[in-house]
Amino acid sequence: xxxxxxxxxxxxxxxxxxxxxxxxxxxxxxxxxxxxxxxxxxxxxxxxxxxxxxxxxxxxxxxxxxxxxxxxxxxxxxxxxxxxxxxxxxxxxxxxxxxxxxxxxxxxxxxxxxxxxxxxxxxxxxxxxxxxxxxxxxxxxxxxxxxxxxxxxxxxxxxxxxxxxxxxxxxxxxxxxxxxxxxxxxxxxxxxxxxxxxxxxxxxxxxxxxxxxxxxxxxxxxxxxxxxxx
Amino acid sequence: xxxxxxxxxxxxxxxxxxxxxxxxxxxxxxxxxxxxxxxxxxxxxxxxxxxxxxxxxxxxxxxxxxxxxxxxxxxxxxxxxxxxxxxxxxxxxxxxxxxxxxxxxxxxxxxxxxxxxxxxxxxxxxxxxxxxxxxxxxxxxxxxxxxxxxxxxxxxxxxxxxxxxxxxxxxxxxxxxxxxxxxxxxxxxxxxxxxxxxxxxxxxxxxxxxxxxxxxxxxxxxxxxxxxxx
Numbered sequence: 001x002x003x004x005x006x007x008x009x010x011x012x013x014x015x016x017x018x019x020x021x022x023x024x025x026x027x028x029x030x031x032x033x034x035x036x037x038x039x040x041x042x043x044x045x046x047x048x049x050x051x052x053x054x055x056x057x058x059x060x061x062x063x064x065x066x067x068x069x070x071x072x073x074x075x076x077x078x079x080x081x082x083x084x085x086x087x088x089x090x091x092x093x094x095x096x097x098x099x100x101x102x103x104x105x106x107x108x109x110x111x112x113x114x115x116x117x118x119x120x121x122x123x124x125x126x127x128x129x130x131x132x133x134x135x136x137x138x139x140x141x142x143x144x145x146x147x148x149x150x151x152x153x154x155x156x157x158x159x160x161x162x163x164x165x166x167x168x169x170x171x172x173x174x175x176x177x178x179x180x181x182x183x184x185x186x187x188x189x190x191x192x193x194x195x196x197x198x199x200x201x202x203x204x205x206x207x208x209x210x211x212x213x214x215x216x217x218x219x220x221x222x223x224x225x226x227x228x229x230x
Numbered sequence: 231x232x233x234x235x236x237x238x239x240x241x242x243x244x245x246x247x248x249x250x251x252x253x254x255x256x257x258x259x260x261x262x263x264x265x266x267x268x269x270x271x272x273x274x275x276x277x278x279x280x281x282x283x284x285x286x287x288x289x290x291x292x293x294x295x296x297x298x299x300x301x302x303x304x305x306x307x308x309x310x311x312x313x314x315x316x317x318x319x320x321x322x323x324x325x326x327x328x329x330x331x332x333x334x335x336x337x338x339x340x341x342x343x344x345x346x347x348x349x350x351x352x353x354x355x356x357x358x359x360x361x362x363x364x365x366x367x368x369x370x371x372x373x374x375x376x377x378x379x380x381x382x383x384x385x386x387x388x389x390x391x392x393x394x395x396x397x398x399x400x401x402x403x404x405x406x407x408x409x410x411x412x413x414x415x416x417x418x419x420x421x422x423x424x425x426x427x428x429x430x431x432x433x434x435x436x437x438x439x440x441x442x443x444x445x446x447x448x449x450x451x452x453x454x455x456x457x458x459x460x
Binding site: 046047059061062063065066069070073074089090092093096097100101104105151 | 276277289291292293295296299300303304319320322323326327330331334335381
């Protein structure tokens with residue numbers, strides 16, 4: 001069985017967990033607190049970030065983008081027309097553009113800030129920034145999420161799914177990052193009905209269920225986090 | 231002919247210029263100052279970052295990673311055994327891991343900081359941070375570059391090229407980011423002889439020549455920037 005080094009609220013890990021679920025692949029989840037910079041973990045991947053996937057024959061595949069490409073190359077064809085990275089060059093560009101949008105831009109402007117301030121800081125060592133959330137950072141992230149939610153609404157109104165006619169990695173990446181932010185109660189769903197309806201569709205997929213069961217010790221979960229009709 | 235929206239010292243744009251050179255593809259270079267957030271540029275790519283490639287039939291391919299994957303899918307086979315993204319799954323993982331290392335990690339810890347502080351700030355609007363370089367940021371980037379240079383030395387001592395037996399996107403990405411930093415005189419080459427020798431090999435490639443001819447108005451160029459024996 002694959003092993004996935006992850007953190008329950010790490011949005012990049014959640015993207016890979018959703019993807020593995022869609023491929024029908026099980027993985028043993030190993031929780032990693034990357035801020036501890038554990039030696040054995042850094043030996044696996046010197047970048048020291050989650051997620052890291054390890055195959056049965058100890059092949060180490062580090063990083064959400066690298067794992068997604070590898071999974072498509074190994075398993076993509078098995079999904080037929082539901083391939084998560086579609087085959088035509090134009091669709092591949094659009095899927096990868098949106099994957100990068102959420103895994104890099106949304107991560108850098110919203111989800112990594114909120115998860116770091118509200119979750120990771122609880123178990124960070126004092127000298128690298130443990131403590132109460134910096135509310136300036138939280139407020140900036142909450143302002144940024146509005147712009148992203150509006151963009152998701154625009155995509156969802158102009159297309160069946162975010163990247164085009166079918167569900168792709170673009171939807172899984174977007175939903176993964178939003179799910180971490182939603183756990184913390186920081187998605188203003190009522191402002192963007194099209195984004196909300198699109199998220200309900202992704203949230204109802206079987207691959208999403210394990211994410212809804214996650215709990216981070218000591219971090220209150222948004223009461224509507226698990227509800228399908230929120 | 232392709233068009234490439236870039237900035238002469240943007241390391242991500244330089245990675246794509248090197249790649250286009252290796253594929254033997256010419257592109258019309260259009261200088262973009264992303265901090266101006268020009269409306270026409272944001273219409274091409276709402277992420278508003280260089281590089282953005284536009285094909286003859288107006289297909290827009292935004293972002294270094296997306297462009298590199300697209301070029302491999304369209305032109306990769308034409309390079310035969312010199313393919314920049316090798317064909318075996320393990321080599322693809324390693325090439326993509328190192329591409330992400332330099333385009334994300336090195337960019338976020340070194341090259342974007344130095345280019346922003348020393349180059350972009352010269353023509354930024356006052357309200358978004360124009361002015362003299364923040365020397366704390368410059369010092370932090372100069373400390374970080376040492377760690378990366380040591381890692382490059384380690385890779386170069388254990389392999390023929392950074393990713394393995396042949397030159398790949400990994401080498402082009404690493405060299406592109408280092409070249410921007412080297413323009414500014416911030417690479418301590420003498421500390422890491424194996425990294426220096428590897429860089430000399432990439433620097434001597436014909437694809438590298440256009441980068442050595444770049445000049446950013448008002449920014450002094452390191453005197454050894456163009457020398458092969460530095």
